[in-house]
Amino acid sequence: MLLALFILLSFQLLGEGTVQLFHLFIPGPVLGMVYFFLALLLWKPMKGHVESLTQFITTHLSLFYIPAGVGLIEYFDLFGKYGVGMVLTIIFSTTITIVATALIFHWVLKCSGKGESHD
Structure with a gap:
């Protein structure tokens, strides 16, 4: 689960870095989510690495409110x-x-x- 958290946070950091570097109008986490989506499409084994964390987050989604x-x-x-x-x-x-x-x-x-x- 730590690897999955590292993967998700890495994509968020990548999105934030891209936004800061190119002064984009889109929020960094949104761009990171786009990068993550593309990575899931291009590299199928990544789904297995992050699936347990995403299920855990979805189960406890009410805490985000x-x-x-x-x-x-x-x-x-x-x-x-x-x-x-x-x-x-x-x-x-x-x-x-x-x-x-x-x-x-x-x-x-x-x-x-x-x-x-x-x-």
């Missing part, structure tokens, strides 16, 4: 001012995301021929 909850309590007064706008924005953006995802999924199924009915 604790800092967000602390942030909510810390800035609770801002929710009094901007809460309605924030809630409306979240509802609107979530609706757009779900609709866009459904449309793209439908389009991909149609293009791949798997959405055809075989009656």
Whole structure:
């Protein structure tokens, strides 16, 4: 599991280093995730090295919400001012995301021929 953690953190560091070196607008961890994805595609054995850690992280994903909850309590007064706008924005953006995802999924199924009915 330590090797897997080292691999994941190395890709995050690689992403951060690339962003700092080339002054990119994308966050370093996101670029590191892209590098990691490409590495998984190009080198199949890497999946076996990181699978146990990713399952552990996914199992304990709720722990990552604790800092967000602390942030909510810390800035609770801002929710009094901007809460309605924030809630409306979240509802609107979530609706757009779900609709866009459904449309793209439908389009991909149609293009791949798997959405055809075989009656």
